Amino acid sequence: MGTPLPRDPIADARLNWERHGWADVAAPMAAITAIMRTQQILLGRIEAVLKPFGLTFARYELLALLSFARSGALPMNKASALLQVHPTSVTNAVDRLENAELVVRSPHPTDGRTTLIELTAEGRALAKQATAVLNSEVFGRSGFADQDVDQLIRILGTFRRNAGDFSD
Amino acid sequence: MGTPLPRDPIADARLNWERHGWADVAAPMAAITAIMRTQQILLGRIEAVLKPFGLTFARYELLALLSFARSGALPMNKASALLQVHPTSVTNAVDRLENAELVVRSPHPTDGRTTLIELTAEGRALAKQATAVLNSEVFGRSGFADQDVDQLIRILGTFRRNAGDFSD
DNA sequence: GCAATATACTAGGACATCCAAGGGTTTGGA
DNA sequence: TCCAAACCCTTGGATGTCCTAGTATATTGC
Incomplete structure (x- = not known):
């Protein structure tokens, strides 16, 4: 990965979306893109830990x-x-x-x-x-605050249920 | 993917973590696993839409x-x-x-x-x-409530900054 | 000015994921 | 009973990601 970027690329993408007349979906676009990137970061950490095994x-x-x-x-x-x-x-x-x-x-x-x-x-x-x-x-050492962990579990749990993962 | 499971597999994993004495990290484990799965679902939707192009x-x-x-x-x-x-x-x-x-x-x-x-x-x-x-x-049609979109952007934005993605 | 170091891109290989197809096993309805 | 439909796993192919090396071009420092 290298040096941190001077600006958040996802925030920039959101601005671009708003400037092009897609303001109504700019926020979910940013949220979804952030999920993709976060998954990539977490997967990298996990793979690094598992590699010695x-x-x-x-x-x-x-x-x-x-x-x-x-x-x-x-x-x-x-x-x-x-x-x-x-x-x-x-x-x-x-x-x-x-x-x-x-x-x-x-x-x-x-x-x-x-x-x-x-x-x-x-x-x-x-x-x-x-x-x-x-x-x-x-x-x-996830880097998530305790209450944010709860939020994630709630938000993503609802999403997964609605996506048909489980009927619980 | 197939039929919805009768129970949420991530909630089950969390219970297993708690039962094995890892209750202190069970919640972040569940949150991280949920991020991985959510990314997989979203990527599937995106790829399906892009395929015709x-x-x-x-x-x-x-x-x-x-x-x-x-x-x-x-x-x-x-x-x-x-x-x-x-x-x-x-x-x-x-x-x-x-x-x-x-x-x-x-x-x-x-x-x-x-x-x-x-x-x-x-x-x-x-x-x-x-x-x-x-x-x-x-x-x-992300399936996320508006206020949850805001929460995701906030939580994941903080995470990405702490992970060194940007210095903004 | 020139050698050493840094940077940019690509080639080859290891893994993972999915899809499409094929072969074996079970199940269920005529 | 028996054959078609359903189900389970594997093979082969297409993509994407990363890592390690190797080649080419710039920059730096002496």
């Missing part, structure tokens, strides 16, 4: 999900649904995690179509270590 | 940036800084936009190291059309 965020999320499953195993399609990513992305992640011997694929006992992803002891241990560092280095 | 979000952003430049041209490194992406990502986007004849590369008049990206008439027209549809279909 040989993990990416996608792979970490899968390990973490498995570590919370009672049996330490989940069907691929279940993982895809819970992580909200395309099934092929799960295939990709599992391929790499299996190569690293952090998970194993096993056949579903009753449904021949389904493949279970199972955490190995090594995978469980690594997930635990990575979570500890992520907690202290990223989530524990 | 033969554009991706990355290419659209570059076209839009150029269309706001006085001369309709910018050095590659300037575009990289303003869009906050790696220089190679700009190279990639310009390659494709140039193939589509929406921009052209031209040498910088005084600095031989620098390449200018210049909008073609076609590129300018397409950017205008794409922006109109994006405004009406995405930014105009």
Whole structure:
């Protein structure tokens, strides 16, 4: 990333929107653009923390999900649904995690179509270590004020529900 | 994506964090995860709208940036800084936009190291059309309440400044 | 003036995401 | 019972992002 810019590029974009007669959507445009950029910053921090573990965020999320499953195993399609990513992305992640011997694929006992992803002891241990560092280095220093964290959870929770993520 | 889940997976993750003794960082974890997911949803909407134009979000952003430049041209490194992406990502986007004849590369008049990206008439027209549809279909129906848009801009603006995006 | 350093862009590679298609397994209705 | 429709996973391809190196051009400092 380099040096900070002298001006906020998103604020500038908003001004441009207003100047071009799109003032009615300038604010949501700025908010959405800010979300995109914030995600990029956060992902960068997370990936930097996970790199020493040989993990990416996608792979970490899968390990973490498995570590919370009672049996330490989940069907691929279940993982895809819970992580909200395309099934092929799960295939990709599992391929790499299996190569690293952090998970194993096993056949579903009753449904021949389904493949279970199972955490190995090594995978469980690594997930635990990575979570500890992520907690202290990223989530524990998010840079968001406590009340802003609550606001984000509320605002984005409503958004996600309206977008059809869950019906809760 | 498919059907809505019966429960909010991020709320579940937060409960898991609390149950495992990480209650102190459970809320920021949930907020950050929600930002990641929200970005994914928004990006999906944007890409769907841009697809008929033969554009991706990355290419659209570059076209839009150029269309706001006085001369309709910018050095590659300037575009990289303003869009906050790696220089190679700009190279990639310009390659494709140039193939589509929406921009052209031209040498910088005084600095031989620098390449200018210049909008073609076609590129300018397409950017205008794409922006109109994006405004009406995405930014105009963001699903965020007006006061929440303001909150997001404030919260994420502070975050980005603290992260070193700008010094404004 | 010239060498050392800094800056700009690109080539190649690793990853992740999605889509479209294909092959195997189950389910359900005729 | 049996075949069509539904479901699950994987392969192959297109994009985007970043990193590391390498080439070319400017700037700096001696």
